[in-house]
Amino acid sequence: MKPLSGIRIADFTVHNAGPFCTHLLSQLGAEVIKIESAMRPDAFRKPHPVYGRMGPATFDQVASTKLSVRINLKKAEGIALAKRIVGVSDIAAESFRPGVMDRLGLSYGALKAVKDDIVMLSVSSSGQSGPDSHFAGYAPLFGAWGGLGELTGYEDGPPVEIRHVMDHTVGMNAAAAVMAALHHRRASGQGSHVDVAAREVAASLVGDMLLLAAAGGSPRRMGNAHASMAPHGVYPARGEDRWLALAVGSDAEWATLARLMGKPELNGDARFTDAASRRANTEALDAIVSDWTRTQEANEAAAALQSAGIGAHASWTTPELAADPHLKERGAIIEVAEPDGTPRAAVGVPMRLSKGPEIGIHSGTPKLGEHEDFVYGELLGMSEAERKRLEDAEVIY
Amino acid sequence: MTREADVPLTGLKVVVHASGVAAAYAARMLGTMGGQVLLIEPAGGTALRRQPPFLPGAKGEESEESALFTYLAAGMESAVIDLAAPEGQARLAGCLNGADVFIDDTPISARERLGIDKASLTERFPNLVHVSVLPFGAHGPKASWKGEDVVVQHAGGEGNLLPNGLAVEMFPDRAPLKIGGHFGEMQGGIAAALGALSALWARPECGGQYVDISCQDANLAVGAFAIQRLGDGSIEHRVERSFRYGGVIPCADGYLEMLTLEQRQWDGLVELLGRPDWALDPALADSLERSRRGPEINRHIREWASARKVDDIVDAGQKLGVPLARYKTPAEILRDPQERHRGLFQPINVDGVGLVDALVSPFHFNEAPLTLRGGPPALNAAQETAAAEG
Numbered sequence: 001m002k003p004l005s006g007i008r009i010a011d012f013t014v015h016n017a018g019p020f021c022t023h024l025l026s027q028l029g030a031e032v033i034k035i036e037s038a039m040r041p042d043a044f045r046k047p048h049p050v051y052g053r054m055g056p057a058t059f060d061q062v063a064s065t066k067l068s069v070r071i072n073l074k075k076a077e078g079i080a081l082a083k084r085i086v087g088v089s090d091i092a093a094e095s096f097r098p099g100v101m102d103r104l105g106l107s108y109g110a111l112k113a114v115k116d117d118i119v120m121l122s123v124s125s126s127g128q129s130g131p132d133s134h135f136a137g138y139a140p141l142f143g144a145w146g147g148l149g150e151l152t153g154y155e156d157g158p159p160v161e162i163r164h165v166m167d168h169t170v171g172m173n174a175a176a177a178v179m180a181a182l183h184h185r186r187a188s189g190q191g192s193h194v195d196v197a198a199r200e201v202a203a204s205l206v207g208d209m210l211l212l213a214a215a216g217g218s219p220r221r222m223g224n225a226h227a228s229m230a231p232h233g234v235y236p237a238r239g240e241d242r243w244l245a246l247a248v249g250s251d252a253e254w255a256t257l258a259r260l261m262g263k264p265e266l267n268g269d270a271r272f273t274d275a276a277s278r279r280a281n282t283e284a285l286d287a288i289v290s291d292w293t294r295t296q297e298a299n300e301a302a303a304a305l306q307s308a309g310i311g312a313h314a315s316w317t318t319p320e321l322a323a324d325p326h327l328k329e330r331g332a333i334i335e336v337a338e339p340d341g342t343p344r345a346a347v348g349v350p351m352r353l354s355k356g357p358e359i360g361i362h363s364g365t366p367k368l369g370e371h372e373d374f375v376y377g378e379l380l381g382m383s384e385a386e387r388k389r390l391e392d393a394e395v396i397y
Numbered sequence: 398m399t400r401e402a403d404v405p406l407t408g409l410k411v412v413v414h415a416s417g418v419a420a421a422y423a424a425r426m427l428g429t430m431g432g433q434v435l436l437i438e439p440a441g442g443t444a445l446r447r448q449p450p451f452l453p454g455a456k457g458e459e460s461e462e463s464a465l466f467t468y469l470a471a472g473m474e475s476a477v478i479d480l481a482a483p484e485g486q487a488r489l490a491g492c493l494n495g496a497d498v499f500i501d502d503t504p505i506s507a508r509e510r511l512g513i514d515k516a517s518l519t520e521r522f523p524n525l526v527h528v529s530v531l532p533f534g535a536h537g538p539k540a541s542w543k544g545e546d547v548v549v550q551h552a553g554g555e556g557n558l559l560p561n562g563l564a565v566e567m568f569p570d571r572a573p574l575k576i577g578g579h580f581g582e583m584q585g586g587i588a589a590a591l592g593a594l595s596a597l598w599a600r601p602e603c604g605g606q607y608v609d610i611s612c613q614d615a616n617l618a619v620g621a622f623a624i625q626r627l628g629d630g631s632i633e634h635r636v637e638r639s640f641r642y643g644g645v646i647p648c649a650d651g652y653l654e655m656l657t658l659e660q661r662q663w664d665g666l667v668e669l670l671g672r673p674d675w676a677l678d679p680a681l682a683d684s685l686e687r688s689r690r691g692p693e694i695n696r697h698i699r700e701w702a703s704a705r706k707v708d709d710i711v712d713a714g715q716k717l718g719v720p721l722a723r724y725k726t727p728a729e730i731l732r733d734p735q736e737r738h739r740g741l742f743q744p745i746n747v748d749g750v751g752l753v754d755a756l757v758s759p760f761h762f763n764e765a766p767l768t769l770r771g772g773p774p775a776l777n778a779a780q781e782t783a784a785a786e787g
Contacts, residue, residue, distance in 0.1 A: 003599035020621075028595050053629050061625045127761065130738035136720055140644070144654040144722040147730050149645075151577035153564055158645050159652050159724040160560040162576060163638070168619035169580075172587045177760045179594035180430045184405035184762075186598075192403065192763050200741055200759035203730055206578045207756040208468040213727035214742070214754040215452040217464070224547055224575055227449040234551060234572035243572055245556065247545035311532070311543035313552035315573055318623040318632055321554050326537040332614040333624070344628035347621035350584075350614035351592040352536060354519075354607035355599065 002029025003356050007182070010082070010089040011035060011066065012106075015043065016139070016164060017198060018095030018123040019062040020171030021178070025091075026065040027349035027360050033085055033375055034066040038368060038397055039074065045368065058338050060365040061346055067371035070396050077395040079105050083114045084380050090185075091178060095123040098133045108193040117191040119181045123174050127197030137198065139166035146202020151209055153221040160221075162202070169205070170198045230278035231257070231289045234315055237298035243315035244298045246289075246305060254278065256308045261292040331360055339364065372396065403763050406431035409597075412492050413437065413473075413500040414480075414513070416444045418546070418579045419612050420502035420530040421469040422586025427498065427593065429758040429767050434473040435492060437480070442776045445469060452750045460749040462773070465579070471745050471755050472770035477777040480511040489513070493522050498593045500528045504543075505535055515607050525605040526596040530589045534611030544612065550581035553616025554623050558635045562644035565635050573635060584619055585612030641691025645724070646699060651707045652724040655698070655714075660684065665717035669710070670701055740766035747772050 007030040011022045019034075026032040036042055044060035047053055069085070072078040083106070086092045092111050094101050101107055101122070108120045122128055125137030126145070135141075143149035143162030152160040174196040181192045203210060209219035224233035229247050231254075237244045248254050251274055258266040266272055266288065271281040278285055293301060298314035305312035314320070322345040327333040336346040348360045376382045376396070390396040409432035413424035421436075421443075428434040436443065445466040452467065454460035476492070479485035489512070493499055499522075501513055508514040515535075518527050529535040532544030533552070550556040551573070559574045575581065592608040599606070617624075623633050643655040657663045663684070667676045675697055680686050687694060702710060707723045714721040723729070730736055731754060739761070742754040758767040 001599060001603055003595040007598075024591065024618075057625075057629065059625065059628055061621045126735055127739050129761075129764065130735045132735040135715070136718075137722065138656050138658065138720060140654045140656055141720055141722040144652075144724045145730075147725055147727050148577065148580070149654065150652075150724045150726055152574070153560060153577070154568060154571065154574065157560075157567055158563045158647065160564050160574065160576075161562050161640075161644055161654065163555075163558075163561070164622045165555050165576070165580075165616075165619040168621065169584060169587065172584070172591060172615075172619065173759060176426060176587060176591040176594060177430070177762075179591060179598065180405035181762065182598065183409070183594065184403075184407075187408065192405070195761035195764070197739065197759055197761075200736070200739065200756075203736070203741065204756055204759045205580050205583050206727070208465040209578060210727045210730060210742075210756050211468050211753060212450055212452060212464040214731055215464070215747075215750055216457065217450060217453050219450070219727050221577055224572060226545070226547070229545070232545070232547060234547065234556070234575070236572065243551070243557070245548045245551035245575075247547055249543075249545065306539075306542045309543070311545050311548045313542070313544060313548045315551040315557045316554055317557055318554060318627045321617060322624055322627055326533065326539040327614070327617065329537040330534055330609075330611060330614060332611070332617055345624050346628070347618055347624050348614075350588040350611070350618040351595075352534070352609040353592070353596060354515075354609075355596075355603045356606070 001356055002359055003353065004029035007031065007091065008089045009033065009091040009093055010085045012092065012094040013123065014095055016062065016167035017170040018093060018174070020168045021121070021123065021174040022066065022093050023062040023064065024172060024175045024349055029359065032066040034063060034068045034366065035071050035082060035085065036068060036368060037070050037072050039072055044365065057365065059336060059344060059346065063365045064336065064346065064361045065363055066366060067375060068366035068368055069372050069375045070369040072395055072397040073104055075393070075395045077390060077393065081390065081395060082106060083111070085375065086111050086118060087114045088379055089115065089118070090182065091119045091121060093121040093178070097136055098122070098124050098128045112191060117185050117189060119178060119185060119191050119194065121174060121178045121194045121196070123170060123196045123198065125198050127200065128195045139163055142166050142170065142198040142202045145199035147206050147210065148202040151206050151219060151221050154223045155221060166202060170196065170201045173201050225282070228275050228279065230275060230282050231285055233286065235290050235293040237293050237296055237301065237314065242298045244293050244296070244301055244312060245315055246310060246312035248310060251275070253310050257310055260304060260308060263288070334360055336361055336364055403765065404431035404767065405762055409433065409498070410496045411435070411498045411500065412496045415500065415502050417502045418465070418469065418582035419585035419589065420500050421445060422583045423500050423528065423530060423589035423593065424473065425469050426586065426590040428472050429769065430760070436470060436473045436475045436774065437478050437489060437492070438475055438776065440477055440479060452747060452753065454749050455751050462747050462750050467747055467773045468755060470773040473774055475774035475776055475778045480513065486512040490521065493525060496525060497597060498526045498528060500530060500589060500593070502530045505531070505540055519607065523604050524600065526593055526600065526608060527605065528589050528593050528608040528610060530585055530610045532612045534614060535609045546579050546581045547575045549585070549612040549616055550575040552613045553581060553620060555616060555620040558623065558633055558638055561635050561639040564645070565639065569636065581616050582612055584615035585610055588615040588618070641688040642694040642698065646702045648702045648705055648707045648710060653707045653711060654722045654724060656720050662719055663687065665714070665719040668717050669714050669719055670698070673697065743769050745769055745772035748775060
């Protein structure tokens with residue numbers, strides 16, 4: 001069984017972080033009702049010329065497996081309609097700027113009045129409280145505020161922008177938090193308001209470095225290097241822009257690598273006896289390793305290293321990921337269909353469950369308002385006439 | 398501080414056997430949300446205890462306390478158990494008897510010998526949620542593959558797509574870059590926490606089950622847009638993926654992030670820059686034209702910013718609705734009024750170091766931050782409890 005079957009989510013989230021959260025929950029079996037409107041079309045219903053997409057997306061990862069209804073939240077009757085959906089839901093999720101739900105009349109208190117044990121999830125850039133709570137932000141700003149950006153980069157270079165992975169790790173964190181709140185509801189009968197701050201998620205990913213700084217240490221960015229392992233990093237492989245990531249975790253692994261490189265004599269080299277000496281002589285070490293990796297096909301070298309017990313993998317491009325048998329066997333890469341039936345690769349929920357083999361994406365991007373017969377008709381029991389009136393009044397719009 | 402009654406996972410019992418970050422991070426997440434976590438360690442302690450960097454001691458000298466272990470294990474209890482010995486396996490069974498979740502990152506090939514393979518645990522603990530956390534998962538042709546953070550980030554796709562913006566402009570020929578710290582391993586941990594809580598939700602209907610988490614899968618999941626764009630017909634590359642203008646901007650005293658995606662934000666930026674002639678070019682009113690002329694725009698922005706301080710630009714820009722952020726150092730985050738207001742940090746006691754501020758959790762429940770149960774456990778600190786239960 002899908003573990004979250006029976007859970008219903010009223011999904012007000014926008015952009016990437018919030019929708020990715022409810023997308024994960026939908027793949028795990030929750031029924032997610034995406035509340036949107038022609039007034040403010042979702043980003044994926046609009047062109048994105050920067051990425052060369054001149055029309056709406058034909059497949060949108062984060063909207064897949066969701067139901068779509070139209071509600072114009074600028075109308076009082078739209079708010080009332082939204083509350084009716086919340087009234088039959090377990091979770092209400094939103095990712096507006098703090099204060100927007102309050103102004104709409106959809107605060108936690110207002111939703112609790114409709115459904116006493118509702119779990120409300122709010123995802124925002126800086127959290128629902130504090131002097132910066134009104135800040136708008138995007139993924140690179142979360143990374144900058146949270147220290148992840150500062151601690152990413154070449155040692156002698158600038159900090160680095162953290163992109164969509166930042167939004168999506170916020171979403172995956174939020175999914176775990178909202179599940180915890182559901183367990184709390186099961187145990188206590190009480191709903192709750194879950195407040196996830198994106199910049200705090202960024203900071204939580206470098207919590208060890210923040211702790212080091214709090215104790216008086218000086219954490220800094222260090223490229224692909226590791227505080228104790230060497231060789232460790234991303235090395236040039238054969239071919240244009242081909243790279244091999246590898247990490248040698250012990251002296252025994254180093255001896256193995258020396259043998260694989262055809263240089264067993266390095267094993268007795270005083271510069272490389274143990275991790276500390278290898279770290280101290282990283283420049284010479286990396287030059288030797290690079291001389292070997294440059295002659296190797298990245299995937300073949302990774303397989304050979306793994307067979308010998310050394311952690312390694314080619315630095316993969318997107319087409320390599322999409323075609324990988326391992327990821328496909330795990331359901332991490334799945335095939336979905338475009339509206340015209342053309343197959344394309346998509347990304348599944350990152351887990352396998354022994355009693356839930358059917359988790360994953362089961363439908364593509366819904367059309368705007370595609371599921372109103374089910375939600376308004378079956379679920380809320382609205383008559384055709386009532387729906388028609390609300391459409392004419394641009395409430396269902 | 399969250400009231401005990403509001404801590405969501407109060408009563409949840411978690412046993413974790415972790416030598417790596419991902420499994421430990423999963424347990425940490427469940428622990429900060431109220432779960433009681435027991436860390437099973439071999440004699441001498443988990444390898445995480447020996448991971449540098451080490452925290453400076455009270456007198457500034459290097460202590461033996463790993464920053465990583467301290468962060469991951471704060472609030473956990475510890476039991477040293479030799480899983481290779483029958484009596485150790487019996488003690489673990491005692492711990493698992495009362496547990497809801499068991500999280501383990503032992504390589505597949507070593508599990509049976511330790512009595513913690515899927516089949517034995519399923520048979521003996523039918524209500525247990527058994528979470529396996531491995532670099533490439535427990536199933537599939539690469540299930541036996543090893544992978545540190547750098548390996549799983551590059552196996553998951555985002556590694557190859559970084560850096561972008563200023564860093565790749567400066568160093569176009571260098572190796573692609575991983576995100577700092579343990580980002581890739583932590584993604585596996587976050588997915589594992591979600592997997593554990595999802596499986597637990599279904600437990601009343603179907604009993605315990607086996608949750609198979611792969612750090613590679615988790616990295617791929619958070620990088621899903623690259624696969625989406627592949628389907629749209631474009632293959633991303635770290636050089637072309639950069640925002641055409643804005644991004645990481647060097648200032649007189651540090652770096653800021655600038656990202657204007659909407660017209661009103663661009664209009665605000667023009668105001669912030671003081672309405673210079675170049676920015677008032679009517680052609681730049683069009684967003685596609687701005688993208689085309691991104692490098693030229695950035696030359697102007699960088700020249701302007703180089704003589705100004707980050708905070709001055711950010712303060713003025715925020716008033717004009719321009720999305721801007723300082724690239725904050727850890728020290729700046731620790732004293733930031735926003736993080737202080739939110740209660741993001743809590744002092745914990747670390748042996749040989751003293752009281753240190755530790756990040757608790759990025760979640761608030763019912764308008765209150767969570768709390769850590771304490772600092773990192775001394776080795777075997779929960780021995781009596783574990784023995785009593787065993």
